[in-house]
Amino acid sequence: MGDFILEQLYIFFAATYGGMLIGFIYDLYRVFRGVFKPGKIATVIQDFFFWIVIAGVAMFVLLFSASGQIRFFSFLGFSLGMLLYYWTFSNIVIRTIRKVLRIIYKGIGKIVKTICYPFGLAKKQIKKMVLEIKVKLAWVPKIYHRLRNLPKKTFKKAKRYIMKILKKK
Incomplete structure (x- = not known):
């Protein structure tokens, strides 16, 4: 009887962990949609893929923890995991992801500026030469x-x- 209860607790905690993972994936999706602001059709497509990923995570957790058996307390575990994640980690994760994206965006901006700098100088020199030629050939x-x-x-x-x-x- 003790092994049965331990097995049920293992399934419940695995489902709770799966719920936390689903909450993390949802936060990634929220930040992604906030940054890129997709249109209606793109949102429908993204929602479809989001639910496919979530279903895959849930199936993976249930397959490896409960041999694919769906039980009521598994749903409770997923729900509790999502709520725990939302109450504890969600704000921290969202802020961290946004900071990382800002750092990446600034880094890419600096790289682009560095790459474009010689072209900007060449453009200025060409404009200067064209203006001189224009004046001389007026x-x-x-x-x-x-x-x-x-x-x-x-x-x-x-x-x-x-x-x-x-x-x-």
Whole structure:
């Protein structure tokens, strides 16, 4: 009889541990959704995968602790584990995950800035060179405009000259 009670306690505590693990996974999911703010369709897909993972954790715990048998106190253990996790560790875990994500975000930002710095310098130098060339070649559009209009002016002058010659006769 003592072994039976010890086995039931083992299953209950394993389910409690599984409930705490499920609470941790839920906190990871909450932080993930808070950071990325998915749309409606992405939320449905993420919820689907979240429940698949949770079902897998619950099945794994029940399979290895109770040989896959589902008992009422297993559900109580899962519920108690989630509540214990929520009351004790949830706030600490969420704050820690957010701090870690901020550190990672800042680190990635510094890496990106370091990688982009030479490109920024090159861009400034190219802009400076283009501006200098633009200033030095400011006369080119004026010449181009004159040359473009030259055939029209020449044609008009030739036409006037021919008209004058024809009127004299």
